Amino acid sequence: xxxxxxxxxxxxxxxxxxxxxxxxxxxxxxxxxxxxxxxxxxxxxxxxxxxxxxxxxxxxxxxxxxxxxxxxxxxxxxxxxxxxxxxxxxxxxxxxxxxxxxxxxxxxxxxxxxx
Amino acid sequence: xxxxxxxxxxxxxxxxxxxxxxxxxxxxxxxxxxxxxxxxxxxxxxxxxxxxxxxxxxxxxxxxxxxxxxxxxxxxxxxxxxxxxxxxxxxxxxxxxxxxxxxxxxxxxxxxx
Numbered sequence: 097x098x099x100x101x102x103x104x105x106x107x108x109x110x111x112x113x114x115x116x117x118x119x120x121x122x123x124x125x126x127x128x129x130x131x132x133x134x135x136x137x138x139x140x141x142x143x144x145x146x147x148x149x150x151x152x153x154x155x156x157x158x159x160x161x162x163x164x165x166x167x168x169x170x171x172x173x174x175x176x177x178x179x180x181x182x183x184x185x186x187x188x189x190x191x192x193x194x195x196x197x198x199x200x201x202x203x204x205x206x207x208x209x210x211x
Numbered sequence: 212x213x214x215x216x217x218x219x220x221x222x223x224x225x226x227x228x229x230x231x232x233x234x235x236x237x238x239x240x241x242x243x244x245x246x247x248x249x250x251x252x253x254x255x256x257x258x259x260x261x262x263x264x265x266x267x268x269x270x271x272x273x274x275x276x277x278x279x280x281x282x283x284x285x286x287x288x289x290x291x292x293x294x295x296x297x298x299x300x301x302x303x304x305x306x307x308x309x310x311x312x313x314x315x316x317x318x319x320x321x322x323x324x
Contacts, residue, residue, distance in 0.1 A: 100254070129311075138300065138316035139255075154311070186254055199245055200312070202254035 099123075100189050100203040108209045115174040117206050119187030127190040128170035129200065130154075130162065132183040139186065145170055146192075177210045184208075213238045217301050217315035224291055224322050232286040232318045234275075234301035242303040244268075244277050244284040245312070249298045258286075258299070291322045 103118040121128065126147045131139040131154075141154030143162040151162050159181060163171040170189075174181055184207050188200035218233040236244065243262045247255040259268030264279035273288045284301060301315040 136316060139312075139314040141311060144311065188255075199247070199257035199260060200255075202256070204252070204254045 100187055100201050102185075102187050102203040102206045104206050105204065106207050106209075108211060109174075109177050111178060111210055113174075113177045113210075115177045115208065115210075117172040117174075117185055117187075117208070119170045119172070119189075119203055120168050121170075121189040121201070122168065123189075123191065123201075124167065125189035125201075126167070126192045128164065129188040129190070130160075130170065130172045131186045131188065132156070133186055133205070134183050142172065142185075174208075177208075179210050182208060182210045213242070213303060213305055213313045215301050215303055215313050215315040217299075217318050220298075220317070220319040222318060222320045224320070226293055226322055226324055227290045228322075230286070230288040230291045230295075230320065232299055232301075232320070234284045234286065234315060236282050236284065236301075236303050236313075238282075238303055238305060238313075240305065241279075242305050244275070245302045245304065246273070246275055246284070246286050247300040247302060247314075249300065249317070251297070255300060291320070293322045293324050296320055296322045 100121045129144040130142045145151045145164045148167045161173045187203040214237045245260045246258040248258045249255045259270040261268040261277035267276045275286045298317045300317045302312045
């Protein structure tokens with residue numbers, strides 16, 4: 097089975113800190129995605145990457161950046177963490193060599209609290 | 212633009228009850244439709260999908276039929292179990308090459324023994 101691993105399940109950071117959320121997938125998927133999940137708002141796309149060194153803004157990129165230097169790793173960076181970035185962050189990947197109708201594989205999520 | 216609307220939760224049912232979670236969508240063209248499930252403390256898992264009108268997706272006793280005339284993709288299960296307690300997300304993917312999902316807000320299901 098494809099596995100998407102997020103490095104931390106829980107993180108607590110201070111306001112103003114630079115925060116790195118790491119995501120690694122082990123099946124050579126081209127596409128990778130970062131979402132945040134908030135009650136009543138569902139999942140909102142922050143950034144995505146079609147392939148190595150490629151990145152595109154999603155619906156809510158403000159306050160975030162990403163890095164994809166290697167195909168298996170997609171990092172989400174909070175440049176200066178703020179309390180309104182307290183959320184559950186979900187990483188996902190997708191294989192473009194299969195049908196478009198195959199779904200994403202999600203990681204288990206990182207619950208980030210900014211204090 | 213494209214959007215997905217799900218019924219508000221939480222939905223609380225007794226074991227063996229019939230489940231329906233409503234999902235309607237707005238989209239141009241012919242999107243693919245999906246249901247994902249999120250068990251407590253976990254990420255989302257693909258539950259079922261349908262790629263064209265009148266297709267029925269099914270898995271683990273859950274079913275959903277792609278109804279283009281009503282722009283709906285309601286999730287149903289004939290007899291729920293306590294282990295079905297989770298959050299369910301409806302999603303669409305426009306067949307326009309971007310491969311991005313539009314998710315609904317999720318519906319929490321709680322099944323009581």
